[in-house]
Each structure stands twice: as structure tokens, then as C-alpha cells.
Amino acid sequence: MTMRSTFLALLEGQAQHGYDLKRAYDQHFGRSRPVAYGQVYTALAKLLRGGFVTVEPGEGDGGPDRKIYKITEAGVTDVQRWLDEPEDPEQYLQSSLYAKVISALLTGRSAAAVLDVQREKHLEAMRELTRRKRTGDLADRIICDHALFHLDADLRWLEHTATVLHELAGQVRR
Amino acid sequence: MSALLVAEGLHKAYGKTVALAAADLAVRAGEIVSVMGPSGSGKSTLLHCAAGLTRPGAGLVRYAGQDLAQLTDVRRSALRRREFGFVFQFGQLVPELTAVQNVALPLRLDGVSRRAAERRAAGWMDRLGLADKAAARPGELSGGEQQRVAVARALVGGPKVIFADEPTGALDSVAGEQVMDLLNDAARDTGAAVVLVTHDSRVAAYADRGIVVRDGRSFDPAGVR
Ligand SMILES: Nc1ncnc2c1ncn2[C@@H]1O[C@H](COP(=O)(O)OP(=O)(O)OP(=O)(O)O)[C@@H](O)[C@H]1O
Ligand SMILES: [Mg+2]
Numbered sequence: 001m002t003m004r005s006t007f008l009a010l011l012e013g014q015a016q017h018g019y020d021l022k023r024a025y026d027q028h029f030g031r032s033r034p035v036a037y038g039q040v041y042t043a044l045a046k047l048l049r050g051g052f053v054t055v056e057p058g059e060g061d062g063g064p065d066r067k068i069y070k071i072t073e074a075g076v077t078d079v080q081r082w083l084d085e086p087e088d089p090e091q092y093l094q095s096s097l098y099a100k101v102i103s104a105l106l107t108g109r110s111a112a113a114v115l116d117v118q119r120e121k122h123l124e125a126m127r128e129l130t131r132r133k134r135t136g137d138l139a140d141r142i143i144c145d146h147a148l149f150h151l152d153a154d155l156r157w158l159e160h161t162a163t164v165l166h167e168l169a170g171q172v173r174r
Numbered sequence: 175m176s177a178l179l180v181a182e183g184l185h186k187a188y189g190k191t192v193a194l195a196a197a198d199l200a201v202r203a204g205e206i207v208s209v210m211g212p213s214g215s216g217k218s219t220l221l222h223c224a225a226g227l228t229r230p231g232a233g234l235v236r237y238a239g240q241d242l243a244q245l246t247d248v249r250r251s252a253l254r255r256r257e258f259g260f261v262f263q264f265g266q267l268v269p270e271l272t273a274v275q276n277v278a279l280p281l282r283l284d285g286v287s288r289r290a291a292e293r294r295a296a297g298w299m300d301r302l303g304l305a306d307k308a309a310a311r312p313g314e315l316s317g318g319e320q321q322r323v324a325v326a327r328a329l330v331g332g333p334k335v336i337f338a339d340e341p342t343g344a345l346d347s348v349a350g351e352q353v354m355d356l357l358n359d360a361a362r363d364t365g366a367a368v369v370l371v372t373h374d375s376r377v378a379a380y381a382d383r384g385i386v387v388r389d390g391r392s393f394d395p396a397g398v399r
Binding site (some may be wrong): 025116117119120122123126127129130135148150151155156159162163 | 178212262308358375376378379380381384386395
């Protein structure tokens, strides 16, 4: 859903060939995961059918890659609707980590060990993101920051949970 | 590579309070090691013992092969001045001195002439983006600027180990990041190791690795599995 909307946003910025659209997508959104051509053309075909874009023949021999895709009024409205709609805050309550902590307590295993292993895994990911952030441009940095703040929130939860494990064990096993 | 600084089996009690029960720390030259753990777990006590600021009740601290407990107080404090740098959470700058005088202080205490000391201090002030704050007193600086002055002061003597206890603890995330970027770059460039006590995982993420302290005991979480 996000990819479709970002294609539309890119086309609102500028009508362009599918090939240029892929390049623009990779530059702005696909830094760690470039999009495949196939995905671009599949998405464009759907947008075309939905009336969100139109296609005009470009110069040259009229091969498939010469077509220029242009956003329609409906497309612009769709971009606006996408931006207006807030994202659902993710619900972490049923996270696998929570499930592991409770399962450890239920089975008399060490939940603290579960938390310790997870803490180190998170920190290792944060170290890697910090290294990447230190060598990247501003866009890279804010992408890494987004991940870093989320991992930091997880770690706070881990620390907090570690301090109430004893109490939690009492309730779980009752 | 063998460790530059090794603390082993540290024990420290304050009256009935056991601050350290069995804490270890090993720091290799040039590496950044984070120390995390709940409040009151003994992180600062561990840092103070490892830096020779506090004498442990039991255990051994060796720096470059030398047992700190074997040194006289005078030699131990000379070693601290020449080999170590310190950054604390706050309240570490001398309020009566200007920023550049604060940065120059460790060199002055070590007998460097005022001119030479302040010239080297000014170089570090420059590097930490404080060139125009040289004449300001700590009270005239923002929290972030004060911490950058403290980082400059920690670096001015060319330390081999920098001990940083919650260096960003009093700062917001932007100022904290700026201080950490500068501390990280300066340490990496000069080859100084850093012992970084923090409860902020985003700060700890600057480290190459980390240890955790809980109830006065340290452990290396990378070795847990
Ligand atoms: N000078 C002192 N006199 C008496 N007790 C002390 C002293 N220094 C530390 N303690 C006690 O030793 C224990 C460990 O303290 P320490 O300052 O090392 O913890 P910490 O992990 O640094 O905590 P924080 O994250 O809050 O800074 C605490 O119970 C503390 O009250
Ligand atoms: Mg402390």
C-alpha cells in the first residue's frame, strides 16, 4: 500500500518513465531494498486501471519503457487521502517477546535469560545502525533514527520488565 | 590483543551497602565499551574503581600491566592526569574559570606553561565547535556546550582511556547526540579507549561492545548464549 502511494507521490512531483520512477523510488525510499522493475510495472498497470495515472507515448520507437506515466486528479486526491490518514499505532502487546517471557515463567525457565539475550541482540542491531548512520547522508540518518528510537523503546520495555519479573512470575503461575 | 585496562573481582561496600559484589571490566586500547544496568547497580562505582578514583575493598585493577593499588597516591594521580580523561554528567567545570581555562586545567596541573596549555586547549575547543566560547564561563554556556567543554578537557592531555559517566545524562537527545558524535570521533581519531556508563541505549550504541552491571555484578551479555 505504501509503495503504491509513494509511486503516485513521485508521479505527482513529475510525470516520468517507469524506469525513472524506479530510480527515484530507490533513491528516496528503497535505500536498503531497491524495488524490482516487475513490481513497478505491475503497480503502474493497476494504477492505470484504477484511473490514478494515464499514460502518454514518449519520444522514440514507442517501446514499453518509452511511455510516460502521468498522475490524474483522482491520483492527486488519493495521495492527499493517504497523507491525511494517520497510521495505526502498532500494537505490540502480543509480540513474540512478550509471549516468550510469559512462556518462560509458565514453564519455570529463566525469563531474565530471555531478556538478556534479547537485549544484546537489540544492542547489536543498534550499534550497526549507529555505524551506518555515522557514514550516511541526512536521509539515511533519519531512517536509522526511526529504527533506533523503536529499538530503544523495546529496550526500555526489556529493562522495565526485568525489574518486575519476580512479581510477574507470581501472577503467571497462580 | 591483550587489555590495556583490567579490573577483576572488584568488591566495594559503603557501610552495609554492597556497591560492587564481583565486577570485572577489560578495556583494549582504542575500543569503546558501554556499561549499562539499573540505577544503583554499581556502574559509577565500577568506573571510579577502574579509574583509580576509588580504592576497591577487594579485587585488582591493572593499567598497562601496573597494579594501581601498588602506586603511591601521588603517582596514581599523576597517572590519572596523564593517561586518563574524565567526563561526568554535570558539575565538573570550575565556575570561576573560562571555558578555555577549564579545558587547559589538566595540562596546567601537569606543569605545562599557561600559554602552551591554552593553545592546545583552544585547538580542542575549535574542533568541538566552541571556538567562540573560549572566554565564556560555565554559567554562560548551555548544558550541551558545557558537556563539549568537558569532552575537550578530557581529551586535551591525549589520554589513552576516557571514563565517561552518563556524559549525556542531562541533555536532550539532539544535544546528547552532538556530544556523543564528537566524543566518538575524537576518541576514534586519537585512539583513546572509552568506558561509557549510560542508561541510554542510543548512547551505548556508539560502543563496540557492552557489559551489564546488576546488583554489583558485571556480565558480558555477548557471552550469555
Ligand atoms: N560514596 C558513597 N557512599 C555510600 N554509598 C554509596 C556511595 N557511592 C555509591 N553508593 C551506593 O552504592 C550503590 C551503587 O551506586 P552507584 O553510584 O555505583 O550506582 P549506579 O549504577 O551508578 O547508579 P545510577 O545509574 O543511579 O548512577 C548504591 O546503592 C549507592 O547508594
Ligand atoms: Mg552512576
